[in-house]
Amino acid sequence: MNITRDDLKRAKKRFLLHGKKRQADVYVIEQEGRPIVVKDYSKKGKLTRWYGAYTLWRERRNYEFLQQFDFVPRLIGRIDRFAFAMEYVDGPTVAELREQPEFCFLPGKLEEVVCKLHRHRFFHLDLRKRGNVMSRHGEVILIDFASSVHFSPWNPFYWLMRPLFRYVDISAVIKWRSFICPGSLSEADRRFLRRFEWIRMFWFFNKPRLPKRPGEEENGN
Structure with a gap:
């Protein structure tokens, strides 16, 4: 066309x-x-x-x-x-699925998709945005790759940036899990998010924000 x-x-x-x-x-x-x-x-x-x-x-x-x-x-x-x-993708964004337990399978599928991207040295980096993760016929669809990074196999910066970029994407998966299925986070998920919030204070794409203390309300934001 x-x-x-x-x-x-x-x-x-x-x-x-x-x-x-x-x-x-x-x-x-x-x-x-x-x-x-x-x-x-x-x-x-x-x-x-x-x-x-x-x-x-x-x-x-x-x-x-x-x-x-x-x-x-x-x-x-x-x-x-x-x-x-x-x-055009005809389907809801995950932001429209708040506290809908029938969609609790979606974060697991999102994690599979993100891990597949990471195996190809590709990082989305903007999955927290409300409209960038969609669902179509029960499958995850990702959009908006303006902030994304794809490393070539010989790029030395891949090994330098991989841990940080992985944190960014995986933290978004955990965010949407807590958003769709409140109370479903494991203690390991909560520890991951607390570590990421400290890292996020130095992330130049975001305004600094102090991490939540243990026991503060989990709201997926």
Whole structure:
């Protein structure tokens, strides 16, 4: 399927996200009788467009690598330097499944998916965001790979960053487990989260936040 900028201008758009600051606009259009998701920086300011062109190039490369897996939407392709299109996923995000015990199997499937990515030296790094983990027909679907990192086999930074990046992804799995199935965390899970909260204080993508003390309320955030 070949989608052009002229196709976008003519298409009726249903916005999923009106991006703020350095975020892309994300919307759904219909092409050839099926819904398509478009991630688009074309309406942003000049500096944001150039930043967006680089992040879209990185994310599109990540999607291209991940097409070998069935837990990632199908990439349709580049529209221009400021936009690309991919398959629309029809299903709830895990953030919509709070305290729904019939979905308690999903965090286990998410952990399997994350471990498979790690075996391929790939780290998502943004699984805590509310919309980035979805469920379709009982299976986990991951989206939004703008922050993700894929290491080549000979990259020396892989061994340096692997422990930290693994902590980031696995902590998100535990977060969603506590969110969907409150009270299901083991003592090992709680210790893992406490260790990660100390590490997170020095994580440059987040504002510093002191770890919770043992016994404080577990809320999945």
